[in-house]
Amino acid sequence: VADARQFSPPEGAALGYVTQTTLSVDDTAGIVAALEDTFPDIQAPAAESICYATTxxxxxxxxxxxxxxxxxxxxxxxxxxxxxxxxxxxxxxxxxxxxxxxxxxxxxxxxxxxxxxxxxxxxxxxxxxxxxxxxxxxxxFDVTLDIALTVKETETFPVMRTLRDVELTAADMAFVNGDR
Missing domain, CATH: 3.40.1010.20 (4-hydroxy-3-methylbut-2-enyl diphosphate reductase, catalytic domain)
Structure with missing residues (x-):
C-alpha cells in the first residue's frame, strides 16, 4: 500500500492496474484503494482479475x-x-x-x-x-463435519473444441472421477 501511495509516474502518464489472479482479495483491495485515492483517473481492469475460485x-x-x-x-x-x-x-x-x-x-x-x-x-x-x-x-478421531458454504459456484466452462467429439473410455472416466 505504501508503494502504491509513493509511486510517482511521469507527468501526464496514462495509468492502469491489473492484479495477480491469486493475491489475497483483502490485500488487493487495500492496494487498489490506495491507487484510486492517489490517482483518481487510474483505469481499472474491465473485469475482476482475481480468479472467482480464489475469491x-x-x-x-x-x-x-x-x-x-x-x-x-x-x-x-x-x-x-x-x-x-x-x-x-x-x-x-x-x-x-x-x-x-x-x-x-x-x-x-x-x-x-x-x-x-x-x-x-x-x-x-x-x-x-x-x-x-x-x-x-x-x-x-470422532469427526463431525460442518461445511462453510459462502457461495454456490455456478461457473461452467465449455469443453475445448478439439475434445468435443472425442469418445471417453471407461478408464478415462474412472481417472477423471478419481476412481483409477
Missing part, C-alpha cells in the same frame, strides 16, 4: 477459520493461492494453519488436544485429496 475460497476460509485450533490447506507448496489461503486462515483467527499435500504429511502426534480443525483447498487441489484427509481424520 470464493478466501471468503470461505475467512468464515471457517475463526475458532479453529488448526486449519489445513490442501495444496502444493508452489501454489500461490494455496499459500495465500494459509495466510488468510491465520489472519482470520485460526490458532495454527498449515499447508499439506496429502494426509501422509500430517504429523498426527502433535494433534493431541486439537478440538476444531478447518480444511480448505487451493483452486487446483483435487477434491479427492480433501476427501482422503477427512477419511484419515475419521480413522483417528
Amino acid at each position: 470464493n475460497r478466501q471468503e470461505a476460509v475467512k468464515q471457517a477459520a475463526p475458532g479453529c485450533d488448526l486449519f489445513l490447506v490442501v495444496g502444493a507448496p508452489n501454489s500461490s493461492n494455496s499459500r495465500r489461503l494459509v495466510e488468510v486462515a491465520e489472519r482470520a483467527g485460526a490458532a495454527r494453519a498449515m499447508l499439506v499435500q496429502r494426509a501422509a504429511e500430517i504429523d498426527w502426534l502433535v494433534l493431541g488436544g486439537i478440538g476444531t480443525v478447518g480444511i480448505s483447498a487451493g483452486a487446483s487441489a483435487p477434491e479427492i485429496i480433501v476427501d482422503e484427509i477427512i477419511a484419515a481424520f475419521r480413522e483417528r
Whole structure:
C-alpha cells in the first residue's frame, strides 16, 4: 500500500492496474484503494482479475477459520493461492494453519488436544485429496463435519473444441472421477 501511495509516474502518464489472479482479495483491495485515492483517473481492469475460485475460497476460509485450533490447506507448496489461503486462515483467527499435500504429511502426534480443525483447498487441489484427509481424520478421531458454504459456484466452462467429439473410455472416466 505504501508503494502504491509513493509511486510517482511521469507527468501526464496514462495509468492502469491489473492484479495477480491469486493475491489475497483483502490485500488487493487495500492496494487498489490506495491507487484510486492517489490517482483518481487510474483505469481499472474491465473485469475482476482475481480468479472467482480464489475469491470464493478466501471468503470461505475467512468464515471457517475463526475458532479453529488448526486449519489445513490442501495444496502444493508452489501454489500461490494455496499459500495465500494459509495466510488468510491465520489472519482470520485460526490458532495454527498449515499447508499439506496429502494426509501422509500430517504429523498426527502433535494433534493431541486439537478440538476444531478447518480444511480448505487451493483452486487446483483435487477434491479427492480433501476427501482422503477427512477419511484419515475419521480413522483417528470422532469427526463431525460442518461445511462453510459462502457461495454456490455456478461457473461452467465449455469443453475445448478439439475434445468435443472425442469418445471417453471407461478408464478415462474412472481417472477423471478419481476412481483409477
